[in-house]
Amino acid sequence: MALRQVRCYPAVMRLPVAFVSLALLLAGASRTWAHLPPGELREACARRRAALASSLPEGAAVLVRGAAWDERLPFRQTSDLHYLTGLDEPDVALVLTHERSTLFLPAADPVRGLWDGPRLAAGPATAEAFGLEEALPLDRLVEALAGLRRTGGTLYDSGPEPGPAGARPAGPLIAALRQVKDPLELARLRRAVEATRLGLVEAMRLAAPGVREDELAALLEYCFRRGGAQGTGFPSIVASGPNSCVLHHRASERPLEGGDLVILDVGAEVDRYTADVTRTIPASGRFGERQREVYELVLAAQAAGIAAVRPGATLAEVHRAALRVIEEAGQAGRFPHGTSHWLGLDVHDVGTEARLAPGMVLTVEPGVYLREEALGVRIEDDVLVTSTGSEVLSRAIPRAVEAIEALMAERGLGEFRPGKPLDASPAAPAPPRPWR
Numbered sequence: 001m002a003l004r005q006v007r008c009y010p011a012v013m014r015l016p017v018a019f020v021s022l023a024l025l026l027a028g029a030s031r032t033w034a035h036l037p038p039g040e041l042r043e044a045c046a047r048r049r050a051a052l053a054s055s056l057p058e059g060a061a062v063l064v065r066g067a068a069w070d071e072r073l074p075f076r077q078t079s080d081l082h083y084l085t086g087l088d089e090p091d092v093a094l095v096l097t098h099e100r101s102t103l104f105l106p107a108a109d110p111v112r113g114l115w116d117g118p119r120l121a122a123g124p125a126t127a128e129a130f131g132l133e134e135a136l137p138l139d140r141l142v143e144a145l146a147g148l149r150r151t152g153g154t155l156y157d158s159g160p161e162p163g164p165a166g167a168r169p170a171g172p173l174i175a176a177l178r179q180v181k182d183p184l185e186l187a188r189l190r191r192a193v194e195a196t197r198l199g200l201v202e203a204m205r206l207a208a209p210g211v212r213e214d215e216l217a218a219l220l221e222y223c224f225r226r227g228g229a230q231g232t233g234f235p236s237i238v239a240s241g242p243n244s245c246v247l248h249h250r251a252s253e254r255p256l257e258g259g260d261l262v263i264l265d266v267g268a269e270v271d272r273y274t275a276d277v278t279r280t281i282p283a284s285g286r287f288g289e290r291q292r293e294v295y296e297l298v299l300a301a302q303a304a305g306i307a308a309v310r311p312g313a314t315l316a317e318v319h320r321a322a323l324r325v326i327e328e329a330g331q332a333g334r335f336p337h338g339t340s341h342w343l344g345l346d347v348h349d350v351g352t353e354a355r356l357a358p359g360m361v362l363t364v365e366p367g368v369y370l371r372e373e374a375l376g377v378r379i380e381d382d383v384l385v386t387s388t389g390s391e392v393l394s395r396a397i398p399r400a401v402e403a404i405e406a407l408m409a410e411r412g413l414g415e416f417r418p419g420k421p422l423d424a425s426p427a428a429p430a431p432p433r434p435w436r
């Protein structure tokens, strides 16, 4: 997915005053241990909290808000709270100081429990399960914040704006940590990329004139889930013919036509981490001469961008490297978006440091869009910065003209048969631990 030329922070849902004041004082519901995080996640979160605490001034505290429950929407925890606790329950908050991390959870609500299932309860068992010092009822949050205020230390608030009076934004502190992925995060990203590969390979086999954009999106998303993902990190972009020139076109009911190029810009999400990979394919299965010319130009620009990824380089340098190739072909005006964005818990992930360092993950995704020819091409891969340069995490997803045409020549639902195991990539990571 391409990024507008402004930096995005993830939308952080509001912590309504109402749910603090209305929290009921009822006994906590029990919860099975199957929903609790495995040790590796608990330990990773403890390390992340320690790193955040060590970045704080003396006496400071950070309020990290979870996402509110909205039964009309799929629940999605705020990325910051997930990053620091691994907890994917609604209406919670974390207060972190140098000394302790305290989780605040809503009181049990039997009516809500009937409809939505049990929730974690405040108490020592929950604190211990998540490796935190305390897990308190949410109605004590206001009192706890007032207590921190009296000690005179700075309060940082993860948002949204406006937070408690006088609080400073916590986003940049947490973003600086999230920008460099730890081993658990990289393992999740690799699994997300692998699930994305399974979907893209099947979509290339299925794509043909007459197949609708939304059929391809459905197949992609089915394969993601079959490959271990819980869904997508962003709405799937399947953009054929004239739609290929609409950067964030959502898959529509348009059937593919023989002369179309089709942009597939998609990402499976595994345990909250999303891939973001784009392939552009010919609906007919063979690139036309003009299509191939534009495709090879974008591919060359992407290669130049990827070659510029190394520790110490900047996103601007990566962009200039890709742009230069397109400029030299006289098409600079046809490349209207940035080349890169950070990738992780969010598809347009947070990052405060402009210089690349090992452990950072970015996309490299130049594009050329010729509206008068109904011809758009974008090619996007997910790139890990290593100590010596880079590793293209999505390198196993066919990208060369010949590789795409060979796959499309297989035609039909090759691997997509119920009960047939999906083909494994040479670099297939270990299967996920079943804790959800």
Ligand SMILES: [Mn+2]
Binding pocket: 001, 002, 003, 276, 341, 363, 365, 380
């Ligand atoms: Mn992208």
